[in-house]
Amino acid sequence: MIQLKTKEQIxxxxxxxxxxxxxxxSLDDIITEGMSTLDIDKYCYDFIKxxxxxPSLLGYCGYPNTTCVSVNDTVIHGIPSKKEIxxxxxxxxxxxxxxxxxxxxxxxxxxxxxxxxxxxxKLNVVTHEALDLGIKAAGKxxxxxxxxxxxxxxKCAIENGYGVVQDYTGHGVxxxxxxxxxxxxxxxxxxxxxxxxxxxxxxxxxxxNMGTYRVKTLRDGWTVKTLDGKPACHWEHTVAITEEGxxxxxxx
Ligand code: MF3
Ligand code: CO
Numbered sequence: 001m002i003q004l005k006t007k008e009q010i011x012x013x014x015x016x017x018x019x020x021x022x023x024x025x026s027l028d029d030i031i032t033e034g035m036s037t038l039d040i041d042k043y044c045y046d047f048i049k050x051x052x053x054x055p056s057l058l059g060y061c062g063y064p065n066t067t068c069v070s071v072n073d074t075v076i077h078g079i080p081s082k083k084e085i086x087x088x089x090x091x092x093x094x095x096x097x098x099x100x101x102x103x104x105x106x107x108x109x110x111x112x113x114x115x116x117x118x119x120x121x122k123l124n125v126v127t128h129e130a131l132d133l134g135i136k137a138a139g140k141x142x143x144x145x146x147x148x149x150x151x152x153x154x155k156c157a158i159e160n161g162y163g164v165v166q167d168y169t170g171h172g173v174x175x176x177x178x179x180x181x182x183x184x185x186x187x188x189x190x191x192x193x194x195x196x197x198x199x200x201x202x203x204x205x206x207x208x209n210m211g212t213y214r215v216k217t218l219r220d221g222w223t224v225k226t227l228d229g230k231p232a233c234h235w236e237h238t239v240a241i242t243e244e245g246x247x248x249x250x251x252x
Contacts, residue, residue, distance in 0.1 A: 002172060002179070002180045003174075003175060003179055003180075004197060004198075004199030004200060005175070005199050005201055009103070009174065010240050012101055012103035013105065013173075013174045013201055013249060014240070014249050015103065016099065016100035016103040017105040017107070017249035017251075018249075019053060019100055020098045020105040020250055021251050021252050022252065023044055023047045023096065024094065024107055024250070025109075025252055027094060027111065028111070031111050032086070033087055033113050034085060034086065034087075035086055036082045036085050037069040037071065037078065037080040037086070037092070038084075040069050040094060041065050041067045041080035044066050044067050044094070045065075048066070051100075052100070053099060053100040054098070054099040055067075055096075055098065055099075056177050057096070057177070060097075063077075067080060067094055068096075068108075069095075070093045071091070071092045072090055072091060072092075072232075073226045073229045073230060073231055073232065074223055075165060075209065075215055075232040075234065076165075076207055076224045077095075077223055088113055088115060089113065089115065089116050089117065089120075090113040091111065091113070091120055091231055091233060093109065093232075093233065093235075094108065094111065095234065095236065096108070103175070104173055104174055104175065105173070105250055106173045106177065106205075106238050106250070107238060107250035108205060108234050108236035109235060110127065110128075110234055110235060119210070120210070120231055122160075123208065123231060123232075123233050124233045126155065127156065127206055127233035127234070127235050128233075130151070130152045130208065130235075131204060131205070131206050131237060133151040133152065133154075134152045134204045135239055136151070136246070138196055138204065138239060138241065138246040139241075139245030139246030142195065144195050145181050145183055145195075145196060145202075146184065146187050146193045148170075148204055149183070149184045149185050150186075152185040152186070153185060153187060156185075156208045162209060162210060163208070163212045163213030164186050164206070164208060164213050165232075166213055167215055167224075168207060168224070169182045169183055169205075170203045170204045170205045170236070171202065172201065172202050172203075173203045173238055174201035174238070181202070183202050183204055185205075185207065196241045197241060198242050198243050199241065201238065201240045201249070202239055204237055205235070205236035205237075206234070206235060206236075207233075207234045208232065208233050209230060209231075209232045210226075210230040212228045212230070214226070237251070
């Protein structure tokens with residue numbers, strides 16, 4: 001069931017999203033070569049604790065940390081570790097959910113460490129652009145959920161030959177980490193395709209691989225890697241559907 005949010009609820013979600021955006025954008029000046037993925041997690045934990053919020057992922061379905069930190073061929077759900085040290089040329093996605101006054105925000109950015117190769121930089125730029133195209137599609141009057149997937153898939157798979165992850169999707173968000181509807185980054189006749197309505201709040205999150213779209217989960221039960229070992233990028237915003245279109249909430 002898709003939950004339509006009231007104006008008051010959207011105001012609450014917007015505030016949670018603002019804090020999350022502040023945290024994620026501030027990482028630009030924090031993340032450097034030589035730091036561990038657990039250092040990033042600790043920074044984000046302290047950030048939200050200081051502001052009276054709750055790290056939503058910590059303990060969610062047994063997840064052990066505040067953030068998912070996914071390096072290079074890890075697509076999503078990388079578990080932060082003090083043994084995993086960032087080096088120049090790496091890409092690292094940081095996926096975070098905050099709960100503030102009961103309202104949940106969800107956003108991801110992929111950071112480049114030092115100078116990355118031209119082809120990896122292009123993958124990152126295209127994935128970010130695909131997120132923007134998905135948001136634009138969501139903002140069109142009368143749009144359906146899969147219009148988002150169509151925009152992302154066209155940009156990434158058809159125009160650039162990248163692998164679009166199918167095993168994971170975006171989702172409704174705001175009162176819980178995962179709500180209906182599913183928001184795939186592709187088109188599928190087998191999946192529901194509801195019309196987007198004012199009051200819906202969704203997380204749009206392209207997960208894009210340089211090579212094959214296929215992924216595997218490691219034995220830790222969380223870490224999702226590309227099957228071919230090539231790099232992957234992930235960008236995500238929480239977006240509210242309004243009478244005017246689509247409002248990105250996880251921004252400064
Ligand atoms: N932020 C993640 C998402 O976009 C939340 C799931 S991560 C989990 O779906 F590992 F905690 F489940
Ligand atoms: Co999400």
